[in-house]
Amino acid sequence: MSYFTIAGVQMHALHHGDNTEAMRHRVDVLMSRFPQVQMVLFSELMPLGASPHHAQAMPSAAEAMFCQLAEQHRIWLIPGSMFERVGESVYNTLSVINPHGHVVARYRKQFPFLPYEAGVESGSEFVTFDVPNVGRFGVSICYDMWFPETTRTLAAMGAEVILHPTMTDTIDRDIELSIARTNAAVNQCYFFDINGAGALGNGRSIVVGPSGDVIHQAGTGEEVMPIEVDMNRVRRERETGLRGLGQPLKSFRDRRVDFSVYRSENGSAAFLDTLGPLAKPLRADIEEY
Template identity: 85%
Template sequence: MSYFTIAGVQMHALHHGDNTEAMRHRIDALMNRFPQVQMVLFSELMPMGASPLHAQTLPSDTEALFCQMAAQHRIWLIPGSMFEQVGEHIYNTLVVINPLGQVVTRYRKMFPFRPYEAGVESGNEFVVFDVPTIGRFGVSICYDMWFPETTRTLASMGAEVILHPTMTDTIDRDIELSIARTNAAINQCYFFDINGAGALGNGRSIVVGPSGDVIHQAGIGEEVIPIEIDLNRVRRERETGLRGLGQPLKSFRDREVDFSIYRSENGSSPFLDTLGPLAKPVRTDQDIF
């Protein structure tokens, strides 16, 4: 079996507060209207909003609530991400729940949107999971996709679909749409980039096929996006090439070049070290007067 239906949910919600009941209503309505859906994916920080003050220790009552929803509808559920409290540290964490209501895995965002996402620690483990008889899925969160190494690593681990919740409410959303298409094409995979609407994002969620083709791009309002994908398309294009042409994963595997930048312990270089600190831009006296 290679067909699988994923519904992305782009919805309005509170920027700071509990959105779980609204998510429950959206899942109930979605599954009533589109009972063929097998997986539901929400946007970044949707459950409890964008304030680290709402961070929870996992497992939590909120996570258990989502497990109940998944079991009730017998769906795979990725309820966006939540801030997770681990001792004195806070992570931006995504949870994957199977149709039995069991937590299969958790993923901590590797690249918090610094310097704006201040006080949030970086995760350090790539996460893929298997949907039995279907295929392998990888997960990443928002700013992660700006670093091509993240998606390339997931593809190298066998991921055929990348599930990517985001919370983008800024003027760079148009660039992210291009990045989503590029990540899908150079890794020959499906890419589901689901954004929030209103206070938790400016919409324009995008679903991209393994040739970099746009399957659907949402508007800026609320939208439910049920898409049936065919994993055999990924396997065929990885075998014969994107549109019968480039085979980037095989070429990456068979490369002769050594990327010397990665030999550095922190990925730095003499040039990168000249760029100054990772900090918000500030006004100088010259800017004010």
């Protein structure tokens, strides 16, 4: 099967609180209106809000509710992400749930939004999963996409669609829209960048095709976006090139350049070490008159 329908959900929710029942209602309404949908994707930290104090060990009661919801509607469900507690550590974790209500993968955000997402540990494992007879999907979360190596790695693992929940309520959302388009184009894949609305994001979710083309960009309010993707389009463009032109994945595979910056013993280049600590900017002292 080449065609597959994914619905991104951009919704208002509480910044600190339980939004799971509102999400359940949204899925019920969505599936009633658009029964062709096969996968539903929410934004980052939508279920329980943006405070690490709400972190839970997984599997959790919230995750179990989403498993029941996925099985009820026979859909793949990615309910955004939740803070996960593992001993003394907290991770920003995404669950992938199949139509049988089983968690088939969990992904821990590799790049917490430091220094602002303080107290959250970095994950270290890339995650892809296969939808049988459809194709391979990869997942990442919010700030991950600012690092091109993350999406490139998922593409190298065979991902044809990147599912990317985000929670952006800041003035850099316009830059993220460009990054989403770039990630899709240079990796020749679909890119679903789904943001929250209101307290959990300023909206403007975007769905991008494998040529970097904008399939849909949401406004700033609540919106449901059922999008049919064509896996054969990804495969064809990876074979013949973006618009019949550039073939970036093949060129990356066949490269002769050695990116030595990635082989530095301390993990960085000398110049990067001059940039100072990863910390919030402070207010400059102003002389009082």
